[in-house]
Each structure stands twice: as C-alpha cells, then as structure tokens.
Amino acid sequence: MAVLRTYLGPLWWRVLLLAVLLFTATGLNLILPQLLRQFVDGAKLGAAAPVAQLAGLAGVYIGVAVGVQLLTASATYVGARVGWRATNRLRADLMTHMLSLDMHEHKERTPGEMIERIDGDVTALSNFFSQFAVRVFGAALLLIGAIVMFYRENVWIGLGITSFVIITLIAMNRVRKAGVEPTRLERESSAKLFGFIEERLAGLDDVRSLGAGQHHLNRYLKVQREYFGRSTFSWRRRSVVWQLSMALFAAGYVAILVSAVGLYAAGAISLGTAFLLYQYMNMIEEPIDQLTQQLQDLQKAGASLFRVGELLALRSSLPEGVQQLPAGALPLAFKEVDFSYDPTDATVRGVLHGVSFTLPAGQTLGLLGRTGSGKTTLTRLVSRLYDPTSGSVQLGGLDTRDLKLSSLRSRVAVVTQDVQLFQASVRDNLTFFDDTLPDERVEAALHEVGLSAWLARLEQGVQTPLPAGSLSAGEAQLLAFARVMLQDPALIILDEPSSRLDPATEGLLTAAMTRLLSGRTAIVIAHRLDTVARADRILVLGDGQVLEDGPRDVLAANPRSHYAGLLRAGVGAEGEGVLA
Structure with missing residues (x-):
C-alpha cells in the first residue's frame, strides 16, 4: 500500500476515472441476472407472456451486457495507463538511485543482473499494477454486490454465501504466503542467468578464440538448470492457490444448486429466481477467481517489491556535500x-x-x-x-x-x-539525449574537433543515426x-x-x-x-x-x-x- 500511495497518488484523477468506470460496470453487471429472471419467468408463462415484452427484455439485456463489456474494456485501458505510468516512475527512481551509488556497489553486480533488477522486477510490478485496480477492486465490488443480492433473495442463503466467501478468502490468503519466498528465489536466479549471458556475450571473441565455447555452454546449462528448477518449484507453490479455489468452488456450486432446486421444488422461488441464484453464484466465482489470479501476481509482485526494496535500501558510502564549485578553470x-x-x-x-x-x-x-x-x-x-x-x-x-x-x-x-x-543519432550521442541543446552548438562542437568533413557526409546532419561499430x-x-x-x-x-x-x-x-x-x-x-x-x-x-x-x-x-x-x-x- 505504501508503494501504491507513492506511485499512484500523483495519478489520482486517472484513478478516480477508473473508479467511476468500475462502479458503473459493476452496477450494470448486477442488473443482468435480474433481467434474466424476468425473461425466464415470462417465457415460462408461455402464451400468456407478450412476445414484445420478452423481446424488449432481451434487447435491454443485450444492451446492458454490451455496456458492461465496453466499460470493462475502458477500465482495463485506463488501468494499464495508470499501471505503466506508475512503474515507469519507479524505473526512473531506481535508475537515479543506482547512478547515485558509489562504484563498490556497481562492482558487486553484473550489468545483466542490474538490467533484470531494474527492468525485469519492475515489469513484474507493472503487470500487477496495471491489472490490480481493474481486477482486484473491480472483483471486490462485484463480490460485495453479489452477496448483497443473495441477501435480498434469501437471508439464509446470503449467510451461507457470506460464510463460504470468508472461508475461501482466508484459506487462499494463507496458502498464498507460501509462494512469496520461492518466487523471490526464482527472480534471483533469473537475474543470475541474465548476468551470465551478458558477461559471455561481452567476451564472445575471447571465448571463441580460446576454444572455450563448450566449457561456457556447460556453465550456461548449469545456471539455466538452476533457474528452471526454481521456476517450476515456484510455480507449484503458487498453483496451490487456484487448486484450492477450484476445490472450494466445486463444493460451493453443489451447495447452491441443491438449495435452488430444493426451494424451487418447495414452491418457495420461481424458476427465474433459481436461474438468478446460479447467475449470482457465477458472480461470486468470477471475482474470487480474479482475486486468485491476482494473488499469484501479488506473490510475484511481493518478491519483486522485496528485491526492489533491497536496491532502494542501498546507500552510497559517498556522503553528499553541499558546496558548489566556482566558475572557470580549477586548481x-x-x-x-x-x-x-x-x-x-x-x-x-x-x-x-x-x-x-x-x-x-x-x-x-x-x-x-x-x-x-x-x-x-x-x-x-x-x-x-x-x-x-x-x-x-x-x-x-x-x-x-x-x-x-x-x-x-x-x-x-x-x-x-x-x-x-549508443545506437542513436549523432546529436543524442553527443548531448546524452539532452533536448535543450540546440543543433547549432552540437555542429559547432564537431567543427571544433576537426570533424567538419565527416559531418558534411552525413545525410541527415546531426540527426543521422549512428549505428554501433560504424x-x-x-x-x-x-x-x-x-x-x-x-x-x-x-x-x-x-x-x-x-x-x-x-x-x-x-x-x-x-x-x-x-x-x-x-x-x-x-x-x-x-x-x-x-x-x-x-x-x-x-x-x-x-x-x-x-x-x-x-x-x-x-x-x-x-x-x-x-x-x-x-x-x-x-x-x-x-x-x-x-x-x-
């Protein structure tokens, strides 16, 4: 939640728009079973039910269903924008922090490992952030709405569903924690694999000239084997969450069907209401299923947050001073x-x-x-x-x-x-991507160092791409x-x-x-x-x-x-x- 506040707080108006889309979509979604009940009960009456009324109900149902899909798609889009903007800020903060550290920290980690830490771990977070609001908050809204609808139909069924939801969420939350540490180890082995590949690619010429290719291939297979083992073990631990969910919902569906059939046979509810109870049970399953998937992503995000936190906790041994250097040449x-x-x-x-x-x-x-x-x-x-x-x-x-x-x-x-x-333009290579420097200053610097003839041969001047090794x-x-x-x-x-x-x-x-x-x-x-x-x-x-x-x-x-x-x-x- 601290991370959400820090990186989602500045995007509050987008988060507010997302909340409006989710509330509206959830409200319309809860109306659909009510329309279905009216249609089923009307159709059961046979000739006594006006065809025009049934056709009108069907049209309204289709319109509401399409509206739900459009609102959900819009919420997904806004959620993705929010998630990626937030995690891009996190990437920038991580990069700035790493550049502020002294060389001791950089010597202890390979570039490949740092790429995996800054990009790989944050990508796992971005996937989580971009779906968290839509799926978790949206699922929570739908879940609460469906429970309320059960209470409206039958208090005892509502109590039973409430107990079922509480037991399911508690059980899944407990088994979820078992997957955090294996996921963290999986991310570590992934960083180690990327670091190994980066080092071997950087020294490829030496590896080939010394005939050490087979040796490094064997080493690579060893590192890859460790990553594969940790990945499969981590997946097995995370999969316990949805396996438990499937087992619990199998029992839940049996219970709701038995209740609906029993009440209908006793004449306590109509056939449409029986359909309605089944539809609302689907609405209970769907958000919990979404929560189950997000809990697995939460495990990945939790491991990534832990590793990101480790980086942010690093402190440079070079204390920051406060004085500024004077102008001009310095002794x-x-x-x-x-x-x-x-x-x-x-x-x-x-x-x-x-x-x-x-x-x-x-x-x-x-x-x-x-x-x-x-x-x-x-x-x-x-x-x-x-x-x-x-x-x-x-x-x-x-x-x-x-x-x-x-x-x-x-x-x-x-x-x-x-x-x-860099594989960028001549200008970007000289200015380090500083847009504030005019092209005239860049050209003047090239003339000053004797590259006038070279610059004249470039088709696009300082905007010409500069391929590596050219x-x-x-x-x-x-x-x-x-x-x-x-x-x-x-x-x-x-x-x-x-x-x-x-x-x-x-x-x-x-x-x-x-x-x-x-x-x-x-x-x-x-x-x-x-x-x-x-x-x-x-x-x-x-x-x-x-x-x-x-x-x-x-x-x-x-x-x-x-x-x-x-x-x-x-x-x-x-x-x-x-x-x-």
Whole structure:
C-alpha cells in the first residue's frame, strides 16, 4: 500500500476515472441476472407472456451486457495507463538511485543482473499494477454486490454465501504466503542467468578464440538448470492457490444448486429466481477467481517489491556535500592521499600511499607510470567515484567530499580509451539525449574537433543515426572530445586518448586535444611520451607513490629524473627498466 500511495497518488484523477468506470460496470453487471429472471419467468408463462415484452427484455439485456463489456474494456485501458505510468516512475527512481551509488556497489553486480533488477522486477510490478485496480477492486465490488443480492433473495442463503466467501478468502490468503519466498528465489536466479549471458556475450571473441565455447555452454546449462528448477518449484507453490479455489468452488456450486432446486421444488422461488441464484453464484466465482489470479501476481509482485526494496535500501558510502564549485578553470591538489579498494581488510595492500601534488588552474598534468602504479585510481578519486581512505582531494580549494556530486561531476569530464556510443543519432550521442541543446552548438562542437568533413557526409546532419561499430577509433575519440566541448568542464581527464591510433589520425587528435584543453585544467594518462609532449607538468607514479613531480621542462633537463630517463630510452611510460 505504501508503494501504491507513492506511485499512484500523483495519478489520482486517472484513478478516480477508473473508479467511476468500475462502479458503473459493476452496477450494470448486477442488473443482468435480474433481467434474466424476468425473461425466464415470462417465457415460462408461455402464451400468456407478450412476445414484445420478452423481446424488449432481451434487447435491454443485450444492451446492458454490451455496456458492461465496453466499460470493462475502458477500465482495463485506463488501468494499464495508470499501471505503466506508475512503474515507469519507479524505473526512473531506481535508475537515479543506482547512478547515485558509489562504484563498490556497481562492482558487486553484473550489468545483466542490474538490467533484470531494474527492468525485469519492475515489469513484474507493472503487470500487477496495471491489472490490480481493474481486477482486484473491480472483483471486490462485484463480490460485495453479489452477496448483497443473495441477501435480498434469501437471508439464509446470503449467510451461507457470506460464510463460504470468508472461508475461501482466508484459506487462499494463507496458502498464498507460501509462494512469496520461492518466487523471490526464482527472480534471483533469473537475474543470475541474465548476468551470465551478458558477461559471455561481452567476451564472445575471447571465448571463441580460446576454444572455450563448450566449457561456457556447460556453465550456461548449469545456471539455466538452476533457474528452471526454481521456476517450476515456484510455480507449484503458487498453483496451490487456484487448486484450492477450484476445490472450494466445486463444493460451493453443489451447495447452491441443491438449495435452488430444493426451494424451487418447495414452491418457495420461481424458476427465474433459481436461474438468478446460479447467475449470482457465477458472480461470486468470477471475482474470487480474479482475486486468485491476482494473488499469484501479488506473490510475484511481493518478491519483486522485496528485491526492489533491497536496491532502494542501498546507500552510497559517498556522503553528499553541499558546496558548489566556482566558475572557470580549477586548481587540483592531493594531500597525503592513501587509498585502498577494501579498507576493512588489513591484509589487502592499498593502491595509493601518501600521494601529494598540486596542479595549478589551467595547466595540464602528464601522468606516467607502470601498469598497476595507481594512475587510473588517482583519476577516479578526482571524479569522486571513490573517496580516499585518508588524506584529501581538493578541487578549486574545496575538499571533494564537501561538494555536491552533481556540481563536481558536471565540472569534471573523463574521456577513456573505450568510447561508449549508443545506437542513436549523432546529436543524442553527443548531448546524452539532452533536448535543450540546440543543433547549432552540437555542429559547432564537431567543427571544433576537426570533424567538419565527416559531418558534411552525413545525410541527415546531426540527426543521422549512428549505428554501433560504424566509426573508427579516431572518430570515436573525436566524438568524445566533442561531448566534452558541449559539457564545458573545468577539469578534463584523458586516459591515453591516442594509444590505438595511426600517426595521421593521432596528429588530428592532437590538434583537437590542444583546442580542448585550452584554458582548462587537465590530467592526461599516457603510455606514449608524445601524448604528454605539451604538458605543463609531469607526475610519475610507482607502486602507488609519487616518484617524481615537477614542470616538464625542468624534469626533461635533469638527467637523473625518471622522465629524462624515459626520453633517453625512447620508450613509453610502460618502460619496465626505467620506471622500475
């Protein structure tokens, strides 16, 4: 009910319309057996009953029946709109919440599992929400109306039907609870299956090249077998509800037929009334049958709500600050920063140890070091994907832990080697689906990074769809630069932007990078010295510690510096002998 209030509350007028449709449909539905009784009793009279009167009753019956169907269809449509709108809001809230979590939470779950959690579980809820109002509330109205009609015909039959309904609902509610936990386990195994498939598809080339297809197929069958076993067990537990319903209603129909036949034989009721009692028994069965089906959906929804609640209960280890970053290029400072990915485990050695340096505003830092030296971890602390274990990271003179995350991440841009592109238009790829940016700004950003000729070849300009895999590595990097241009950040982090490029494309990229970094603070992670040839400062990391830090010209002129040794050796920052 808390979820219903939260996500159905803003849709109150649609819910009100739905209630009107349901009340009207239920009222008309209850009239139908009354019309049927009049028709049967009139037909039993034979020639004494006017044919015109019977034809009129039949016409009214058909009109009311058609009206009930139209109202029910309208209620179903409105209910589906309400349900999907509510759960789409839930999806958006879940997505926003997950994006607010720190990287520790994202590392513990595969993308496939997260897709199943955010989409699969919420879809189970949307199916429940979209039918709940129509079928459950509508069924409850019809059930109450039918019971009232039984009391109007015969108090004792009304008491008997009331007792029957109470016993049936209590029994079904008790057996329903047995299906919640198996359904939750079924959803978990479904998420595990999706995660397994996503990981294998992502590494398909490696799986094939290493001849490991059969091994992964066997693993897949094992995961699929677990999902199948839990699904069938969960279905058996949920099916107990409708099996019990069938047994109880078999007894209920026998009882009502015996009562109707007995009363008719005793002359207490007419034949039409006997038909009426049977019709109202159908109206008792139909809503309880609907409730039975919805109870099974409720089991699924209950399990999904539990898992959704688990996600919403997760809290980021990165507390939200309140301060905003000032405008313009910003200085960056690390002060005695230590960092470990698992600070609770004393046996795990930290990644960074006592890292301290200062990068003035508007300058570019070339970050060098062997693989595993802590270069990428250092940049992750700048964009606050993690917080330092000790020490502080300061941007614009403010501790990053005191900043609003939205302010920090809107002013810090990261360009990685693997540029993520979407199957969307060029514009959407650059703006991340922001409709407020005009096409002129998008085109200007493409011109700025040297993609004018490429843009001119696009049939629909920036609205041209960009199929995945249609760009070269250089074009993808330049598109990433254009993204940054549109964001206009204060600090830019480039993770070896030219590592996969040929010399000609690298020259184009270098020119674009020069324009991109102009007037901005920047960190460039480099494995090739050409990439940092224009950097203002050089920082060399080794084993998580600062081996060297200073102006590039000064370090190049010092024959005993690590950077000068790299220049003499003519190797990249991965030079094992120089940086050892």
